[in-house]
Amino acid sequence: MKYITTLLGFLVLLPLSANAQQGYPLDGIWLGDWGPVNGERNQVVVELVWRDTALSGNINPGFPDQVTINKAMLDSANGWKVRLEGTGTDEAGNTFTAVLDGALNEDDLGYANRTISGTWTQAGTSGVFTLRRE
Amino acid sequence: MRLNSRLTGISLALASLILLLQSCGPAAETAEQPQELTQQERIQGGGVDINGLQPVSAGSSPRPEVIGNTPPPRGPDGHPILGSVPGMIGKWEGFGSRPMLRLFDEIPEGAIIFYNDFEQASNDPTNYPKIRESEIPYQPWAKALFAARSRTRFEPYVRCKPSAAARTVATAYGTDFVEFPDMQKIYIFPTGGPRHYSEIWMDGRGHPENLTPTYHGHSIGHWEGDTLVVDTVGFNEKMWFDSDGSPHTDQLHIIERYTRLSVERLQYDISIDDPGAYTRPWSTGFYMDWSPGETFQFVCQDENLASDLMLGTEYQSMDRSQPIFP
Numbered sequence: 312m313k314y315i316t317t318l319l320g321f322l323v324l325l326p327l328s329a330n331a332q333q334g335y336p337l338d339g340i341w342l343g344d345w346g347p348v349n350g351e352r353n354q355v356v357v358e359l360v361w362r363d364t365a366l367s368g369n370i371n372p373g374f375p376d377q378v379t380i381n382k383a384m385l386d387s388a389n390g391w392k393v394r395l396e397g398t399g400t401d402e403a404g405n406t407f408t409a410v411l412d413g414a415l416n417e418d419d420l421g422y423a424n425r426t427i428s429g430t431w432t433q434a435g436t437s438g439v440f441t442l443r444r445e
Numbered sequence: 446m447r448l449n450s451r452l453t454g455i456s457l458a459l460a461s462l463i464l465l466l467q468s469c470g471p472a473a474e475t476a477e478q479p480q481e482l483t484q485q486e487r488i489q490g491g492g493v494d495i496n497g498l499q500p501v502s503a504g505s506s507p508r509p510e511v512i513g514n515t516p517p518p519r520g521p522d523g524h525p526i527l528g529s530v531p532g533m534i535g536k537w538e539g540f541g542s543r544p545m546l547r548l549f550d551e552i553p554e555g556a557i558i559f560y561n562d563f564e565q566a567s568n569d570p571t572n573y574p575k576i577r578e579s580e581i582p583y584q585p586w587a588k589a590l591f592a593a594r595s596r597t598r599f600e601p602y603v604r605c606k607p608s609a610a611a612r613t614v615a616t617a618y619g620t621d622f623v624e625f626p627d628m629q630k631i632y633i634f635p636t637g638g639p640r641h642y643s644e645i646w647m648d649g650r651g652h653p654e655n656l657t658p659t660y661h662g663h664s665i666g667h668w669e670g671d672t673l674v675v676d677t678v679g680f681n682e683k684m685w686f687d688s689d690g691s692p693h694t695d696q697l698h699i700i701e702r703y704t705r706l707s708v709e710r711l712q713y714d715i716s717i718d719d720p721g722a723y724t725r726p727w728s729t730g731f732y733m734d735w736s737p738g739e740t741f742q743f744v745c746q747d748e749n750l751a752s753d754l755m756l757g758t759e760y761q762s763m764d765r766s767q768p769i770f771p
Contacts, residue, residue, distance in 0.1 A: 333601075334682035334694035335586060335721060361694060363720045364584065387589030420590070421599040423683070 333423060335361035336415055337385055337393065345431035345440035357395075357442055359383075368395075370409060375402055378409045378433075391415035393427055407434035515708035517671075520624070524668045525705040527631075528622030536619025536636065536740050537711050540731035541573050542566035544689040545615055546715070547729060550577045556595035558689065573712070576729040587692040587722040594690030601684055605745035607641040607660035610677065610686040610699050611715055615731065619740050622703075631666060631673070636740045645675050652678050658695045660684045673703040686717075694721030702730075709735045 338361040344352040359368035359380070366385070370378035378399035386392040395411040413429020424444050431440040517525040518533065529535055542548065542561040549560040566572055583591065594600075602608040602616075614620050617637030624631045629648035635641070645666040652663050656679035664677040680686070680697045702714040711733040718726040 334692060336590065338682075338694070361721055363696070385586055387586040391589070417593070420593050421597055 333421075335366075336387075336391065336420065336425065337361065337366060337383070337427075340445045341427070341442040342445055343427075343440060343442035345433075346438040348439055350438075353438075355440075355442070370397060370399075385415075391417060391420065393429070401434070409433040411440065413440065513707050513709040517705040517708055520626070522626075524673075525671050526622075526624065527673060527703055527705050527711070528624070533708070533737070534739055535735050535737040536621045537614070537733040538619045538736045539734050540611075540615040540713075541571075542569070542575065544687075545731065546575060546611060546687045546689055546691065547578045547581065548575045551579050553592035553595040556592070557598055558595045571732070573729075573731045575731065576727060581691075581727055582724040583692075584722055584724060590692045591690055594692075598690070600688060600690065602638060602688065605639045606684060607639055608684045608686065609643070609661050609680055610701060611713070611731075612685055612687050613638075613641075613643050613661070614701075614713060615688070615733065618743055619736055620733075621740065636743050637745065639745045640743070645673075652676075658682070662697075662699075669702075671704060675701045675703070677701070691717070692722050693717075693719050696721040711735070 337359045339359060341357040341359065342355070343357075344354045346352040355371055357368065357370050358372050359366055366380075366383040368380045368383070370376075370380065376399055378397040380395050380397040382394075382396040384392075384394040392414045393411065394413075395409075397409050398406055399409065400406055410432045411427075411429060412432075413427050416426045416428065419425045422444075426441060426443050428439070428441040431438050518530045520526050542565075543559050548563055548566050550563050552560065566575075602612055607613075608616075613633060613635050616635035620633060620635045622631060622633055624647075629646070631645040631647060633643040633645070641660070643661045643664060645664040647666050649667075650665060652665065656663055658679055658681035660681060660683060662677040662679040664675050666673055666675040668674070677699045678697070680693065680695060680699075682693065682695055685691070686693060686697070686699065697717070697719040699718070700716040702712075704712040704714075706712055712730065713733060714728065714730040716726055716728040717723065
């Protein structure tokens with residue numbers, strides 16, 4: 312509940328920071344969830360920033376399970392495939408990795424609130440994810 | 446694919462028809478006829494654009510046969526007046542060959558954007574020597590996004606979003622410039638679009654730090670001889686700066702140069718520097734022609750035909766609940 316309240320608070324602040332709309336396709340704030348198809352879903356916020364020729368960002372910035380993205384790939388020549396890799400530290404102090412393998416949906420590529428979907432692997436658990444850009 | 450084929454067919458048919466009409470009628474006479482058209486006729490122009498996307502006057506008005514060398518009017522300080530003056534009311538129209546900022550020596554696969562024949566546009570001495578598509582230094586993602594935009598043509602402008610730079614100047618129904626010397630500002634008033642305008646500060650100020658990105662950005666200008674040089678930063682990513690679909694990021698920095706070569710002709714040069722989308726700056730431009738006569742009050746939100754022209758019935762299943770479309 313506290314997590315959702317914090318997430319809602321974060322959403323209220325979004326208009327202050329979400330200026331980018333239609334430039335680099337991955338730039339922006341993305342909201343969504345991941346997990347087993349019919350199981351419990353994990354809500355996530357992904358913040359990605361494009362500068363010159365480099366993408367940086369975080370998953371769930373400011374939360375205990377924050378993941379810092381340290382490797383990003385967008386293959387615009389082959390179906391707009393996306394791969395994001397990052398590392399975080401759990402509450403016990405153990406380092407874990409998160410890997411997102413997916414693709415931008417070409418049907419809504421022109422929208423500001425375009426979508427990415429694919430598979431999400433984190434700390435040994437895999438699932439599917441969908442992110443929508445805010 | 447079916448839509449592309451259909452649009453291509455319509456485009457070819459309309460292109461043939463319009464070229465036929467243009468070759469049969471004296472264009473200069475058309476330009477000089479009194480502005481007695483009804484509003485609907487003005488919107489429709491001679492029919493839809495050969496691209497099927499915009500009214501004809503959105504940059505493809507018949508070019509006056511006589512470009513002329515009448516010296517431009519000048520203000521008290523000696524520099525040319527870019528817009529209307531008493532006794533000479535009008536607006537700038539056209540941008541030469543299509544697309545707006547480039548010559549298509551290579552065409553994105555599946556593109557529905559209309560383009561003039563490359564050889565013809567290249568060899569036309571009245572056409573600005575625009576950059577070739579193959580010369581534009583895209584980053585890979587930007588090249589792919591330009592191709593995607595060429596296939597869908599979801600231009601914000603045709604959904605009544607403000608546009609910037611070249612798209613502001615080369616709008617439907619013409620553009621006028623108004624200078625306020627006491628205020629040290631110049632305004633650019635496009636007729637087409639959501640009844641917006643650009644403002645250029647001429648008082649020697651610089652760009653503010655920490656700009657909030659906006660549709661028009663922050664523009665400062667100065668005169669270099671007879672050329673107005675406008676430097677703009679602080680653009681948001683919601684607009685397109687041309688009608689072609691050139692991608693950009695909020696790092697975009699544009700320098701425009703306006704030179705009124707004569708009463709009848711304006712040279713527009715633009716340099717695009719965006720390290721987030723291109724590997725180096727690039728430059729291009731177009732010529733515009735003076736179209737005598739007053740403009741009229743156009744409000745895109747009320748009178749926009751583009752969505753119907755563009756979408757027809759093919760995209761009825763499209764989700765129109767999107768908060769920002771596109």
